[in-house]
Amino acid sequence: MKRSSDSTISPRSSKRQASLAAFLKPKNVPSPIITKIHISEGSGQEYKPIVLDDDENPELPKSITTLDKGKGRAVDLCQNDLDLVYYKSFIDKSSSKELMSFLLDNLPWYRVKYMVRGININTPRYTTVFGKDSTDIPWSGYMKCRPRAIPEVLERLMRKVEQVTSSQFNFCLVNYYSSGNDSISYHSDSESFLGPNPTIASLTLGHPRDFLLRHINYKNHPRTGNSVAVEKFVLQDGDMVVMKGKTQHEWEHSIPKRKSAKGRINITFRKGIVKYATENYYNYNVGKGNLHRWDREKGEMKEVEVSDGGVKS
Numbered sequence: 001m002k003r004s005s006d007s008t009i010s011p012r013s014s015k016r017q018a019s020l021a022a023f024l025k026p027k028n029v030p031s032p033i034i035t036k037i038h039i040s041e042g043s044g045q046e047y048k049p050i051v052l053d054d055d056e057n058p059e060l061p062k063s064i065t066t067l068d069k070g071k072g073r074a075v076d077l078c079q080n081d082l083d084l085v086y087y088k089s090f091i092d093k094s095s096s097k098e099l100m101s102f103l104l105d106n107l108p109w110y111r112v113k114y115m116v117r118g119i120n121i122n123t124p125r126y127t128t129v130f131g132k133d134s135t136d137i138p139w140s141g142y143m144k145c146r147p148r149a150i151p152e153v154l155e156r157l158m159r160k161v162e163q164v165t166s167s168q169f170n171f172c173l174v175n176y177y178s179s180g181n182d183s184i185s186y187h188s189d190s191e192s193f194l195g196p197n198p199t200i201a202s203l204t205l206g207h208p209r210d211f212l213l214r215h216i217n218y219k220n221h222p223r224t225g226n227s228v229a230v231e232k233f234v235l236q237d238g239d240m241v242v243m244k245g246k247t248q249h250e251w252e253h254s255i256p257k258r259k260s261a262k263g264r265i266n267i268t269f270r271k272g273i274v275k276y277a278t279e280n281y282y283n284y285n286v287g288k289g290n291l292h293r294w295d296r297e298k299g300e301m302k303e304v305e306v307s308d309g310g311v312k313s
């Protein structure tokens, strides 16, 4: 999402980065998880019909549609410049369970704060971001921050996703929605550093959440003059959605609040393409958010003092 970010390296951030580099060395990262990943069958070329499903969720507007999602198949939806492929059960159940608990236990999580037009916004979800410098900028060339290295397990997942989508990625944003009160409002990920028509792969671990997409002119499409139905996917454990083409320019997406929802991790892979993109990785979607760690016994996030340095001992 487009948001303001701090461009200076605070001593706290530098310390955190140094410690994280140590933490993220392969020796500290269990590796077998991704080898078990099951890749869905299907070419991604197939089009499935859209069926009206007004009763599925009473909290949704009447015009909502759902896709008929064939199990284990890639479903390709391409209409009104929404260009999206949905992979059901991209990650098998046991891998996703293992991956989710690994990520909860080991990643640094931030409750992001930022300011828009003088108003402080507290992001209603936990976020963490990792990147890979693919722009050949030497360290001294960074005006801002070197990206946190992508943990090996996510790097391996990224490779699998690259194979399947025939795309390349160089950074990874991870969200944790701890309850139905956590959400992400309608937005598009159309930042210029992702280039035109970015491909973004987005995976779900844990409990299901509604994922809504609406056309930027959904009330009145400029070409047809008609309204455009909101699209809804119920993203389940292990599913992957790939947004591409004009999707980020013509559509917005959201994970709305849902009373009964429980813990869900979302992993997105993206590619920064402009020369100075990587300097933004560290702050992108993290900014000055307070650091949290997963308290496994209590099953909840716990705010951690700065002295933690972002690293679990």
Ligand SMILES: O=C(O)CCC(=O)C(=O)O
Pocket (backbone or CB within 6 Å): 001, 173, 175, 184, 189, 202, 211, 253, 255, 266, 268
């Ligand atoms: O949680 C999701 O599925 C979507 C997250 C998202 O849209 C984002 O981080 O930009």
Ligand SMILES: [Fe+2]
Pocket (backbone or CB within 6 Å): 001, 187, 188, 189, 253
């Ligand atoms: Fe997004």
